[in-house]
């Protein structure tokens with residue numbers, strides 16, 4: 001993971017930095033709120049460890065600016081020295097995702113960071129795909145075309161998912177074979193027969209075929225619905 005530590009206590013910052021780096025994470029650090037916010041907005045981090053009490057700008061204000069002004073949703077693990085309910089509530093109200101109370105175990109911080117990173121990756125992967133009149137929910141594998149359910153065999157589903165990930169993009173046969181069957185197993189015949197089933201089911205559900213064949217090149221999924 002790429003982790004940003006924003007902490008003004010040099011000993012705590014150094015401990016966290018060394019521990020996380022030793023565990024294979026890529027770590028950056030800031031010792032005040034203004035530098036921290038700048039790094040958080042300009043860098044590409046998987047998670048941020050944020051101290052509540054900081055010079056320049058306190059952790060709660062930094063978190064609020066990160067969310068409300070910079071529209072940045074990097075997970076934030078808040079560090080707080082004062083174990084009072086009020087502080088915790090303040091941290092969460094301003095957009096922190098989790099917190100640990102000082103003094104903390106380094107392993108616990110890492111475990112919470114990994115959990116935050118996974119939760120975020122899961123959210124990204126589970127976003128519903130949509131192209132024209134088609135929707136596909138990667139969580140439930142439910143496909144709807146013009147509002148009607150489409151029932152597809154697993155390989156056809158994978159084929160549609162690949163096309164839907166980038167509507168309007170031309171996919172070569174080879175690319176689709178690799179995406180659905182892996183490097184070795186697919187043949188043009190299996191792709192053709194699965195494409196046939198996929199299109200037949202789509203036409204049955206929605207009344208038209210949203211997939212275009214580019215002869216000798218490959219296939220493309222329309223990003224626009226029926227007029």
Ligand code: CA
Nearest residue numbers: 008051053054
């Ligand atoms: Ca502090």
